[in-house]
Amino acid sequence: MTSTQLTRNQTLVLGALSQSEAPLSAYTILDKLRGEGFRAPLQVYRALEKLLEFGLVHRLESINAFVACAHPHQDCCSHGLTAFTICESCGKVTEFHDHVIEERLAGFARDRNFKPGKTTIEIRGHCDGCA
Amino acid sequence: MTSTQLTRNQTLVLGALSQSEAPLSAYTILDKLRGEGFRAPLQVYRALEKLLEFGLVHRLESINAFVACAHPHQDCCSHGLTAFTICESCGKVTEFHDHVIEERLAGFARDRNFKPGKTTIEIRGHCDGCA
DNA sequence: TAAGTTGCGTTATGCTATAACGTGTGCCAT
DNA sequence: ATGGCACACGTTATAGCATAACGCAACTTA
Ligand SMILES: [Zn+2]
Ligand SMILES: [Zn+2]
Ligand SMILES: [Zn+2]
Ligand SMILES: [Zn+2]
Numbered sequence: 105m106t107s108t109q110l111t112r113n114q115t116l117v118l119g120a121l122s123q124s125e126a127p128l129s130a131y132t133i134l135d136k137l138r139g140e141g142f143r144a145p146l147q148v149y150r151a152l153e154k155l156l157e158f159g160l161v162h163r164l165e166s167i168n169a170f171v172a173c174a175h176p177h178q179d180c181c182s183h184g185l186t187a188f189t190i191c192e193s194c195g196k197v198t199e200f201h202d203h204v205i206e207e208r209l210a211g212f213a214r215d216r217n218f219k220p221g222k223t224t225i226e227i228r229g230h231c232d233g234c235a
Numbered sequence: 236m237t238s239t240q241l242t243r244n245q246t247l248v249l250g251a252l253s254q255s256e257a258p259l260s261a262y263t264i265l266d267k268l269r270g271e272g273f274r275a276p277l278q279v280y281r282a283l284e285k286l287l288e289f290g291l292v293h294r295l296e297s298i299n300a301f302v303a304c305a306h307p308h309q310d311c312c313s314h315g316l317t318a319f320t321i322c323e324s325c326g327k328v329t330e331f332h333d334h335v336i337e338e339r340l341a342g343f344a345r346d347r348n349f350k351p352g353k354t355t356i357e358i359r360g361h362c363d364g365c366a
Numbered sequence: 367t368a369a370g371t372t373g374c375g376t377t378a379t380g381c382t383a384t385a386a387c388g389t390g391t392g393c394c395a396t
Numbered sequence: 397a398t399g400g401c402a403c404a405c406g407t408t409a410t411a412g413c414a415t416a417a418c419g420c421a422a423c424t425t426a
Contacts, residue, residue: 274406274407275407277406278405299413
């Protein structure tokens with residue numbers, strides 16, 4: 105695991121995500137960081153781009169939002185598939201890995217000569233507390 | 236299976252999607268249907284909303300686009316989870332069902348008292364022909 | 367020094383989606 | 397038939413998400 109030194113903007117964006125209970129949209133992050141001098145969406149998007157690259161942040165495709173990775177320093181699974189549950193009431197996100205699903209999807213792709221890139225698995229619903 | 240009579244707008248939107256090789260964004264559909272009198276995004280979005288409801292169309296969350304269902308009249312799996320491969324070169328979409336994955340995800344949700352709603356599984360990559 | 371790389375800031379623009387309002391039509395219970 | 401309702405539709409405006417294009421500054425490498 106290579107520990108990368110984050111820039112100021114990256115640190116601020118990651119901080120905003122880490123402190124939040126729920127996923128944040130880029131524009132919400134922008135608003136939270138206006139006090140720190142942020143003025144434009146690109147400052148957020150550029151930081152997010154790097155943080156995603158470093159594996160410190162995940163993008164939730166189904167809700168156009170971002171979360172800090174729940175276990176950024178864990179090597180196991182760090183390059184594998186990540187799945188999420190997303191509570192539509194409180195925004196709580198749970199991140200998990202499943203090798204059975206991973207292998208099942210890989211097998212399907214192999215069978216069709218499909219070369220898989222990034223895979224999205226997101227379950228929207230309601231968490232225990234919000235049932 | 237209840238066969239619903241589609242409105243003119245719904246028929247046009249479904250037609251545009253059915254004829255297309257690749258998924259279409261709402262605005263692309265709009266442009267394709269200007270000749271038929273479409274003027275505004277809402278005409279497309281309202282039709283899509285119903286078509287999604289009828290199970291005739293799927294939304295691909297990871298690319299903000301829509302496809303006609305590959306097997307709209309098939310009862311098996313019609314209420315279950317649908318997964319997609321999406322070719323990032325040619326846009327080809329393949330739709331499939333997998334009960335093992337479905338059960339695996341359901342199990343995970345059960346374990347955490349998470350009540351699952353809509354689930355997204357999308358693999359972006361490159362298809363056989365575009366490898 | 368010169369060239370390349372990276373991050374940053376700014377302005378402008380484009381793409382995606384919905385709010386809010388009003389119209390018209392068919393249906394049906396009164 | 398007439399009032400009320402549900403539903404599709406049309407239009408305008410607005411909200412929300414994301415990137416293009418320019419230029420500057422700092423640092424690295426040759
Ligand atoms: Zn993670
Ligand atoms: Zn919740
Ligand atoms: Zn389908
Ligand atoms: Zn392809």
